Structures are given as C-alpha cells and as structure tokens.
Amino acid sequence: MPDSPDSPPDDDEVTALLEPPGGVSAPLTTPEQIADLARRLSSAEGPVAIDAERASGYRYSPRAHLIQLNRRGVGTVLIDPIEVPDLSSIGEALRGVEWVIHAASQDLACLAETGMRPDRLFDTELGGRIAGLERVSLGRMTELLLKISLAKGHSAADWSIRPLPRDYLVYAALDVEILLDLRDEVEALLDKQGKLGWAHEEFESVRTAPPPPPRVNPWRRTNGIQAVKDRPGLAIVRALWESRDEIAKRTDLAPGKVLPDRLIVAAAIAKPKHMGAMLDLDGFTRRGVITHRKRWLEAINAALGLPETELPPRREPTDPSAPPSRWMSKEPKVAEFFATAREVVLALSEELSIPAENIVPPTAIRSLAWQHPEHVDTESVDAFLAAEGARPWQRALVAERIAAALN
Template sequence: MSEPVIQPLLEPREGIPPVIEDPAALRAAVEAFARGTGPVAVDAERASGYRYSGRAYLVQLRRAGAGSALIDPVACPDLSALDEALREAEIVLHAANQDLPCLAELGFRPRRLFDTELAGRLLGYERVGLGTMVELVLGLRLEKGHSAADWSTRPLPEDWLRYAALDVEVLVELRDFLHDELTGTGKLEWALEEFAAILAAPAHPPRTDPWRRTSGIHRVRSLRGLAVVRELWTLRDEIAREADLAPGRVLPDSAIVQAALDQPRTTKSLTEITPFVGRSARRHLNDWLAAVNRGRTMPEPALPQPVGPGDGPPPANRWADRDPAAAKRLAAARAVVAALADEHRMPTENLLQPDTVRRLTWEPPAPITEESVAARLRALGAREWQIGLTVHPLTKALERLEIKGEV
C-alpha cells in the first residue's frame, strides 16, 4: 500500500496579510472579524530565549468571512475591542496554556475554547505538535523553521510572516476534524470540560525563592554557596529585567553555579569562569564580584536555609521505606489508571494527574467509599469526567488492600 501524499502548505490562501500596526487598521480588523462566522483560529509568537518577558510580539487570527490578520501587539497593545467583538466566539488555540497568558496581557481573554493539542491527547494521538497533527489529519505539511525565532525583531522578515500566517491557515479545519472525532468516540464532553477548566484556572502565583530553580544547583552543598547563588541570580534578574533580555543571555546558570562553588575573590579569578568574559556579562564584572562577596561574607542568620518538606507527599521512590502501605496503594492506583488510560487511548496524565494519584494514595479518605474517594479527587482538582471513569476501580483497588490488611 502506497504512502499517502503529503502536500506542502507554502502560501496563505489570500497571500500574506499586511501587519496591523495602527489604530485604524486594528479597528477595521475588529469589524471584519465581528462580521465573520464560526470559530476563530488564534496564535501568538513570543521571543522566548531572547527577551525577559513572555509577552506576545505577533498575534495571528483567522475566521471564515474575515480571512487572516497579523497584529503587531507592540504597536497595538490593547486588543480589548477585539476581545469584546469575539466574546461569543469559540477561540481555537493549539497548546492554549502557552498563549493564554500573553493574550490576557493584551486584554484578549477567550470565553469559549477549543485546544487542538489537548483534543489530540484525549484522542490518543502519539504526537500532538501542530505540524505533525496537520500532516496526519489534513495531509498538509507546515513549515516550522521559525518557531524559535526572535519575534521581537522589527521589521519582521517576510518569510517569518508567511510562517505565522500559515500557523492559523488550517487551524479551524483541524479543529473541525478533531471535533467530529471527539464526538464519534464519545469524548466531546470530556474535552469541553477540559477546555472550560483551562479557562477557569487561576494565574500561577509567583514562585517562592525562584533562584532555587537554577540549573545545576544540586551541586552546591553549602549554605554559603547557596547564598552566592541567590545573590548572583537576583542581580542577573535585575539586569535582565532592565535590559529586557532573557536571563540566560546575560549569564548562564552554569556560571552562577560555578561561581558558587569556586567563590572567587578577584575579578581575575572570576573571569577564569569562561561565561563571565562574555559580552553581556563582562560589563558587570564588578557587580558580579560584589554579589559573590555578599554571599561569601553574609552573616549566618541571613544565609538561605535548606528547603523543608513541601505540602505534598514525598518522592514516590521513598514510599516503600517511609510508608509501605502507601507504596502498595500507589502501585495499585497507578495500575488502575494505566489500564483505564490504555482502554480509552489517552496518556495516563490526561486521565488523572500523577500528583492527584500520589496525594490520594498517600492520604486516602477514611472510610474508603466511592463517595469519599470522589470527594477527595474533586478536592484535588479532578474533573467530573475523570472522576466518573476512575472512582469505581480506584475505590475497589483500595478496598481490596484494606480487606487484605495490607494498608
């Protein structure tokens, strides 16, 4: 049997639309999209790895009856009029969690959502990148060469704009196919519940001690070394924020960790750590050295302390030693979820989050009943469709261990 013919998608149907970068052009686009019909395909391009913020540097839209639009949110930072015009429309995004925060910064907040990536996961697609799904479902090949580009560049090159326009060119067609497949497999209500949960999720609170996420920090074993990491990380963050640069472009994590290990006392010894002689880092040599010295000489009461236990269960690989009964509950629950996920052709994490399974089995309700297990799952954030599929087999598995006296 011959392989299906994949057609390259090289040009937008109506050509590359002009970039909207003034109020009059934006008003015209808002009016056109308000007159359009059906779902609205939306995408946003950021400059991750180049700029400090996660803001959007280009917003793409497409709707039947309106065609495609490319909006420069640097020149047009307020999309609240577009948001109001499309308040009743279904917004189609691929991997919505990536784009929703930067769209919200512009005043664009969907009320109805269809996430084609999440739909693909629920339907059991092994690879759910946009290009792969468009190829599998529609037989079209998208060019993905500019996905990691610096979209803060101005003016944007024509081939980048072509790529951006093509990202929404067939997104509604992909949505329509997946919607039909969800309906045919009985999973549409599950998907709609997931989409609603994405829209209802609160914004993530700022991380506590974000410097502790420095890559390679596990190599730093002393509290004074951790103080150096904290001082260097904080200084780097200030420099990056002011210059609107990705922190790693100012100074890589590896340099921070090495300085914490070596604790250099002179600029000469500091520059023996290669990244400190890079163009961005070298201009701040005295500041870096001062930060190292602050950490190295900091009074003991001000030193960062080891991180205490979090509010969740310990790592699962320690359960067998700390609580053998909980380890047996976890193994039984994982087996249940894996079997159900396989039966319904989806990743286990989409059926029930691993953290939910761990918290349920580390501190199970008492007594174990379907009602108590359902309440616990609900309190942990499980959706109703997930509870409906898992509560009975999970309860039975936990009850069997209880009857055997193994918990």
C-alpha cells in the same frame, strides 16, 4: 487491519503548504486598522483560529510579539501587539465566539494582556491528546488529519525583532491558516470515540484556569545546581539568581542571556572572593556577562558573608507537589499509596488511549497519597479529587477504581 488514528500518512498523500493561498499581508500596526478588523470580525460567522508568538529564550517578558487570527469570511490577519498593545476591541468583537487555539495554555495569558479573553475554547492540541494521538504538534496533526504539511522552522525564533522577516510572517500565518479545518477533524475524531464531552470539560478547565502560583525558591531550579554540595555555594546560587532575575526583568532579556546557569554554578563551586578570580572563571568575560561584573561580585561576597543561620539548607523540606522521584524513598507509606492509585490511572490510560496526566491531574494523585486517609471510599476520593481540580469526567472514571484499589 485498519490504521490507528496516529498512523503516519504516506509521503505521496501529503501536500506541502508553503504559503497561505491568499498570500501574507503586513501585520496591523495602527488603532485604525484594529478598529476596521474588529468590524469585519463582528460581521463574520463561525469560530476564530488564534495563535500568538512570544520571544521565549530572548526576552524576560512572556508578552505576545505577534498575534495571528483566521475567521472564515475574514481570512488570515496578523497583528503587531507591540505597536497596538490594546486589542480589547478585538476581544469584544469575538464575544461568544469559539476560539480555536493549539496548546491554548501557552497563549491565553499573553492574549489576556492585550485585552483578549475567550468565552469559549477549542484546543486542538489537547483534543488530540484526548483522542489518543501520540504526537500532537501542529505540524504532525495537520499531516495526519488533513494530509497537509506546513512550512515550519521558526518556533524558537526571536519574535521581538523588527521588522519581522517575511519568512517569519509566512510561518506565523500558516499556524492559523488551516487550524479551523483541523478543529473540525479533531472534533469528529473525539465524537466518534465518545470523548467529545470529556474534551469540552478540559477545554473549559484550561479557559478558566487561574494563573499558577509563584514558585517557591525558584533559584533551586538552576540547571546543574546538583553539583553544588555545600550551603555557602547554595547561597551564591541564590544571590546570583536573584540579581540576574532583577536585571533580566528590568532589561527585558531572557535570564540566560544575562548570566547563564552554568556560570552561576561555576561561581558557586569556585567561590571567588575578588574580581580577578571571578573573571578567571570561563565565561565571565563574555559580552553581556561582564557588563554586570560588579553586581555579580557583590552578590557572591554578600552570600559568602552570611551567618550560618541564614544559609539555605542543602535540601528543601519534602514538597508533596514535587515529582515522586524526590520523595518516594523517604516516605514509603506515601509511596505505596501513590503507586497503588497511579497503577489505576495508568491502566485507564492504556484502556482509553489517553495520557495519564489527562486522565486526572498528577498533583491530585500526589496530594491524595500524602493525605493517605485510613478510610477510603468512592465518595471521599471523589470529594478529594474535586477539591484538587479534577473534572467531573475524570472523577467518574477514577474515583471508584482508586477507592477499590486502596481498600
């Protein structure tokens, strides 16, 4: 029986790539270096591999702290966008060029902040999903399709530190060193499966996607908030979260570095009314937290002083965009409609070896369930899914089947 596309290669088939063959150069840090790179990129041919490193978990801002490029004829180049934040000349040099990015939705926003926006996109991670690969990390896919293992280990590093250690630069350079070769393998796999057109529709959708809308009541996502059982406690969570967010944004520190979620929840449960009681809570005397102790106590006291009419409700109104587990037991008719449509999507997912969330946007199925129209046909389902952002290939697969199942 032949191996599936996701069959693991034998260890002796995989070659370790510990450093780029051409070595690693220091990141570009001057406008003159960027202008020279733009000229070289303009004269090269073929797609360009691009990646960006952020300092998630360390900084509030999602900005890029390192950008990596590789184009045949130019090689691998690293750029420090903190030193040269305007990279619009690079964007102009790559007009009309296909950008190859692994998990592009994670990087496009921070690249756009520098003036770099693609005209065409090939997302190797998304392509791997559509091709039916179960594990689509860059390292896993290079091992599977190129028989090359990459030196990894700094994906969660603090990329805002300067100077960046050499091993960080090696890691970053390897992320784009063989990405163009991986792109070719993914394209061949998609073409063989008859899914290449579907993949290109998905790539374009990612490229042109608008920024996500702001979250409603983001403080309710505080980890551990389910332990807070009363409305005054929830008011404390909200007040501390909002104070923390303002400080984190102003200082460009990750919110968890300013005040961890567990301390917000602890204060919401304990409801300390004076400084001593608050500092007695485990963690409030730690470095960083204690610096803003007056702000934390002010937030707590302000929350405890709210009239009942201004306290947050214990539960939010049912949100159609929320995961089904939050509303299925409360809305049986919606739940049945959703389950019927979801069953169709899951069957197609198994049939085509494509994750269900890539068959059709999950929010589209949830929204359709909440509408639960009395009369359903292929045309009405197709129109609804189109309005919810489903791509033509997705609607062609699911609209008729969902309509039939619901009738």
